[in-house]
Amino acid sequence: MPELVVHSPVHIGSGEKLTPYDFVFGEGKLTVVNVSSFLSESRERAEDFYTHASRRGFSLKDFLTGEEVSAHRRYALRCFKEPKDVSSAIKTAHGGAYIPGSSIKGALRTALACYFLSRGDDEVWEIIKNGKDNTDIRGIRRARGRRDEKMAGEVVEKALFRCGYKRKEGDRFTSYGDAKYDILKLIAVRDTPPVPPEDCLEVSMIKVYSFNGARVKAKGFETFVESIQPGSTFEVEMLVDTKFIARAEEMKSETRWIGLQDKLESLFGISGGEGEQVIERKVLTVIEEACRFFADKVIERELSILPEELYVHSTCGTVLTEDLKNRGKNYCSKCKEGNLNGSNVIKLGEKAKEFYESIRGKTMLRLGFSTAWYSSTVGVMLDDELLNLLRRKFGLGKRYSSIFPKTRRFAFNGEGVYPAGWVELRGVGR
Ligand SMILES: [Zn+2]
Structure with missing residues (x-):
């Protein structure tokens, strides 16, 4: 079975936050406590808790005894610095950490969109640019602003991935707006099997930097997240609906799955008549190529x-x-610390370059951290790379690009610094 190998911290959030009422920090570890089980154990201690909890500077660490912490601990994660709060990683109902199939699929979609667009023929570009008559694909010719990125995402989505449908036979109008007729529906990605949090999660610090030529600035506060540790591996099941694809000729009709066979041919090189194994190999090979690309x-x-x-x-x-007084020594304007050198200083530029060199040529996906805006109605992330393609072709967003400096997220975990979210897909396409 294919595997996901995590190369840099991956955070896929549950939308919840852990606060100092949920955890105890000490000795490089964050222990998450089951407070409700603690409260239900002793009435006296529960009353104690309510009296103290509203006071300023309350900390679970000072309140709970070591025994209470170990009796009611949910899990403990490596954590190099005391956080104010921590964004939780997504977990199953039983508390297992996993990577949702939908996140993997979303990342695949982005990779595939870039790949298909780059080798897209003039016809596809023409549709994206000017739209298509008698359909709901509008061209992005007029899109210029940041807000229009969403529209651009939809156009790209429809032009690349969607088959058409008509309300009734003989209709002139074809819609590409229904996700039911999405070609990527034919590829399913399962959630990875859950793993105990202590076996794969750690707490990392996320810092956002804005890049403006050689000028780089850290933006805002640091945030802390539960992230999957580099080196973790997860089995990942990808299912290609080969039965459906093999019967593409029968599946499409006057009104449904319009253009299916053409799409299969142009995207995956499936021209009809192939056996199911060949179909699967072709699709997975394209996925692998797209991730590399x-x-x-x-x-x-x-x-x-x-x-x-x-x-x-x-x-x-x-x-x-x-530091001006000490040449070669560094000064942190935030911590007001000077004379920093050695282990206090991270050569971020060098480290990030080393990281990228280490994953070069591998089949990589970027999960969880989108650097760009995400379209919620359609799946395609208008990743910077995708935007660049559209910009080069049509000048989309050109006027606004100087207002939005490039920002990048990096994850610190006490051992190193990483461009966040990179996982390798192994064992696909063979
Ligand atoms: Zn500092």
Whole structure:
């Protein structure tokens, strides 16, 4: 079975936050406590808790005894710095950490969209640019602003992935607006099997940087997240609906799945008449190629914007300024610490480059952290790479690109710093 190998911290959020009422921090560990089980155990201690909890500076760590912490602990994660709060990773009802199939699929979709667009023929580009008569595909010719990115995402989605349908036979109008007739519906990705949090999660600190040429600035506060540790592996099941594809000729009708066979041919090289095994191999091979292609493009771009000389404070992530009094020593304007060197200084530019070199040529996907805006109605993320393609072709968003400096998220886990969210897909396409 194919595997996902995690290369840099991956955070897929549950939407919930752990607060100091949920955890105890100490000795490089964050212990998440089951407070409701603690409260239901002793009435006296519960009353105690309610009296103290509303006071300023309350901390679960000072309140609970070590025994209470171990009696009611849910799990404990490696954590290099005390967080204010922590965004939880998605977990099953039984508390197991996993990677949702939908996240993997979303990342695949982005990679496939970039791949297909790059080798797209003139006809596809023409549709994306000017739309298609008698359909609900509008062209993105007029899209210029940030808000129009959503529209652009829909157009790309429809032009690349959607088959058409008509309300009734003989209708002139064909709609591409129904996700039921999406070609990627024919590929299913299952949730990975759950793993106990302690076996795969850690707490990492996320810092956002804005890149403006050689000028790099840390933005806002750091945030803490439960993230999957580099080195973790997950089995991932990908199912290609080969039965449906093999019967594509029969499945499509006057009103449903219009253009199915053409799409299968142009996207996956399936021309009809292939056996199911051949179909599966063709689809998975394209997926693998798309991931390589996408990662390659992103890596190329990232390497070009990363300045060589970019030093940050290892504990807070602030970009360091060179201390004038001590040449070669660094000063953290946030921590008001000077004379930083050695283990306190992370060469972010160099580290990130090393990381990208280490994943170059591999079949990579980027999960969880989108660097760009996400379209909620359709699946395609208008990733920077995708936007770049559209910009190069049509000048989309050109006017606004200077207002939105490029931002990048990096994850610190006490051992290193990583561009977040990179996983390798192994064992696909063979
Ligand atoms: Zn600092």
